[in-house]
Amino acid sequence: xxYMFNGNEIDHDEEGYLTDLSDWNxxxxxxxxxxxxxxxxxxxxxVVNFLRDYYEEYxxxxxxxxxxxxxxxxxGPEKGNNDYxxxxxxxxxxxxxxxxxxxxxxxxxx
Numbered sequence: 001x002x003y004m005f006n007g008n009e010i011d012h013d014e015e016g017y018l019t020d021l022s023d024w025n026x027x028x029x030x031x032x033x034x035x036x037x038x039x040x041x042x043x044x045x046x047v048v049n050f051l052r053d054y055y056e057e058y059x060x061x062x063x064x065x066x067x068x069x070x071x072x073x074x075x076g077p078e079k080g081n082n083d084y085x086x087x088x089x090x091x092x093x094x095x096x097x098x099x100x101x102x103x104x105x106x107x108x109x110x
Contacts, residue, residue: 061103068082
């Protein structure tokens with residue numbers, strides 16, 4: 001079972017994370033966000049794009065603590081904090097944002 005996208009089935013695991021990271025594109029991200037009952041806006045895209053860049057550099061999806069520290073360092077404390085991130089991604093900033101970003105489930109997330 002997978003996401004139906006442009007007439008193709010895109011495989012994902014039982015939690016909805018893509019099994020092939022190369023399948024990701026912004027249009028698919030919109031569909032995943034919709035399945036998470038989120039509407040993408042500039043702030044959510046900023047976090048998703050940050051996560052994709054982070055993954056490209058470190059080859060790991062960061063847990064929420066690492067994510068908040070990295071965001072605070074690059075975007076300032078107003079964006080690198082739990083309150084801001086949970087407002088954007090209420091079901092877990094690292095888990096939900098990584099899923100939309102087409103990345104694996106972050107290490108240490110339950």
